[in-house]
Amino acid sequence: MKIVLLGAPGAGKGTVAKLLSELDGSVQISTGDILRAAVKGGSDPGKKAKGYMDSGDLVPDSLIMEIMEVRLQEDDCDKGFLLDGFPRTIPQAEALGELLGRMGIGLDFVASLEVPRDVILDRLTTRRTCSNSACQEIYNIKSNPPAPDGTCKKCGRPVIQRDDETEEAILNRLETYNEKTAPLIGYYRGKGLLRNFVSLSSKDTVEEIKKSLKG
Numbered sequence: 001m002k003i004v005l006l007g008a009p010g011a012g013k014g015t016v017a018k019l020l021s022e023l024d025g026s027v028q029i030s031t032g033d034i035l036r037a038a039v040k041g042g043s044d045p046g047k048k049a050k051g052y053m054d055s056g057d058l059v060p061d062s063l064i065m066e067i068m069e070v071r072l073q074e075d076d077c078d079k080g081f082l083l084d085g086f087p088r089t090i091p092q093a094e095a096l097g098e099l100l101g102r103m104g105i106g107l108d109f110v111a112s113l114e115v116p117r118d119v120i121l122d123r124l125t126t127r128r129t130c131s132n133s134a135c136q137e138i139y140n141i142k143s144n145p146p147a148p149d150g151t152c153k154k155c156g157r158p159v160i161q162r163d164d165e166t167e168e169a170i171l172n173r174l175e176t177y178n179e180k181t182a183p184l185i186g187y188y189r190g191k192g193l194l195r196n197f198v199s200l201s202s203k204d205t206v207e208e209i210k211k212s213l214k215g
């Protein structure tokens, strides 16, 4: 499958992408994960991205497109891909359209995950992430806590609150989403590619997306 997952931070794009990728081997591509690994590795793109990320701002389109031009042409994309957190601006969506056009690839659709703002705020402030960049398992201190000693149940490394998950950064990320990313809903609707999913449970959303792929 070739799907773009669109939605506010905390809408569940990562969880839905992970579940979908398990169905047919389509690869989950999260620009947020790629950038966090680059920051941790201390590479040039990582150094450029860190300040924007910590304050909840978007990384410049040019840097994202440099990364995605390479990533989308890697062999594991042949089976399909789930784009999680990309595109996030109209220029990125236009550049993605051009790139896929050059590669002769069409998207199945763009899945817009709709979640009420209070649910999103609650999810983001209670979310914790495994600090191991190769794992990045997501926890929730209320509904899915890490091990009692605060470590990851999968790999045993410490589970942390991300720098961009402080209340101030979260509010900025939501504002950035409304201003820069929400216009993509209209953009993709205009291209006839948009499908809406009210997404309170990731498992239900995956079932709906599966139906939509058949229909």
Ligand code: AMP
Residues within 6 Å of the ligand: 009, 031, 032, 033, 035, 052, 053, 054, 056, 057, 058, 059, 060, 061, 064, 084, 085, 086, 087, 088, 089, 092, 164, 173
């Ligand atoms: P995420 O994990 O998707 O919430 O992304 C974390 C942070 O990485 C965002 O708040 C941005 O600073 C940056 N980021 C991720 N994807 C993009 C993108 N497509 N365009 C610009 N910045 C991005």
